[in-house]
Amino acid sequence: MRKKSGIRNLLTRLPIAAALLLLAAAVSACGSNTAGEGGAANGAKVSAVATTGMIADIVREVGGEYVETVGIMKAGVDPHLYKASEGDIGKLDRAxxxxxNGLHLEGKMQEILEKMARDKPTVAVSRDIKENELRAGDPAAGTQHDPHIWxxxxxxxxxxxxxxxxLSKLDPEHAEAYNANADAYLQQLRELDDYVRKTIASIPESQRVLVTAHDAFGxxxxxxxxxxxGLQGISTASEAGxxxxxxxxxxxxxxxxxxxxxxxxxxxxxIDAVIEGAREMGHEIVIGGQLYSDAMGEEGTEEGTYIGMVRYNVDTIAGALK
Structure with missing residues (x-):
């Protein structure tokens, strides 16, 4: 017979009451090394995973020093078509x-997200937008509402x-910091909203027509x-004919x-086919620029943040249409 070791061996030598106390202490010690319902323990950061870069940017702004944020989808990735890798599933499982986003943006990840929601907070950031403020979706693509809320x-x-x-619910110890970070970021977003409105208003009304590859800018x-x-519909899963x-x-x-x-x-x-077709009819159309729609720019660049992406898009649109 193999010799018993560790806690198991010790428990066999103790009275029942003492053994139970020792076992409870051991379980408690193991649990204290991971983040639980009340947030991260022993000073560890909360581990948060976001699907898109835009959402990851919010979590970094609000979470600050108390949250370790990982974004799954990188620059140039189409969330409508994205399939989670084994590595992604591991990140989601450990978070x-x-x-x-919700609203079927991450359509091919829906089953995975529903499974994760059984074991941990799995939150659609679109959830509090009122129904009457959501645009209609594309039933053919399986979307009841347009998901491009950003x-x-x-x-x-x-x-x-x-x-x-x-974050405040998960980690109430740092709720004050999360709320303060959110207030500061919300002020930046108010200023951004005002900037976008004024810049678009500076384009002559007759030229305020934005034509893009797919209908993301509704x-x-x-x-x-x-x-x-948009040449394609709300989802890029359906190709333009x-x-x-x-x-x-x-x-x-x-x-x-x-x-x-x-x-x-x-x-x-x-889009190139549209331009060529117009040229054959004697009308020249140029590419006004590249816009960031379903994904932000590269990390470390201005366009790699939500605010930088929006400002870049608006400046590009106004510069071309003026």
């Missing part, structure tokens, strides 16, 4: 809390408040008074629109 800065303010509330158009046309290309080409020619925009996370092939 104390998960933040995702293009209305006020909706992203709502997302920030959700993050602050959930909330932007509604909030800031610019007509938005020849009819879509022809109809958009004809609109641009008839309305003498001179610039269209490509997106960092969407192939430009269909």
């Amino acid at each position: 104390d809390i998960i933040f995702y 293009f209305n800065v006020k909706h992203w303010m709502s997302a920030t408040e959700v993050v602050a509330g959930e 909330y932007f158009g509604d909030a800031y008074g610019i007509k938005v046309m 020849s009819k879509d290309v022809t109809e958009l080409r004809d609109y641009l020619v008839a309305n003498k629109i001179k610039a269209v925009f490509i997106e960092s996370s969407v192939p430009r092939k269909a």
Whole structure:
């Protein structure tokens, strides 16, 4: 027979009551090394995982020094088509809390997120936006509502408040810091909202037409008074057909629109077909610039933050359409 060792061996030599006390202490000690319902213990940071870069940016701003934030989707990644890797699933499994967009943006991760929600806080940052403030989705792509809420800065303010509330609930010891960080970030977002509104208003009204590869900028158009046309639908899972290309080409020619925009996370092939078709009809259209739609820029750049991304997009749009 093999010799018993460690706690098990010791327990066999103690009276029952003492053994139970020792076992309880051992379990408690093991549990104290991981983050639990009340937040991280022993000074460890809360481990948070976010699906998109935009959400990860909120969590870093609000969490500050008390939260270790990991974003799964990097620059140039299309969240509509993204499939979680084994490494991603490991990160989600080890996290104390998960933040995702919701509204079917991460459509191919839905089953994984539902599974994670059984064991830990798994939070849709879009949850507090009122139903009547959400744009209609694309039933063919499985979306009841348009998920691109970050293009209305006020909706992203709502997302920030959700993050602050959930971090405070998970880690009440640092709730004051989370709320203070959120208040400071919300002020920056108010200033951003004002900047976007004034910049778009500076474009001549007849030229306020934003044409992009897919219909990601609907909330932007509604909030800031610019007509938005996307070659593809709300989800990039459905490709543009020849009819879509022809109809958009004809609109641009008839309305003498001179610039269209490509997106960092969407192939430009269909947009190039529109430009070529207009050229054959004697109307020149140029690429007004590359916009960040479903993904931010590279980490460490200005466009790698939500505020920097929005300002870059707005300045690019205004510069081309003016």
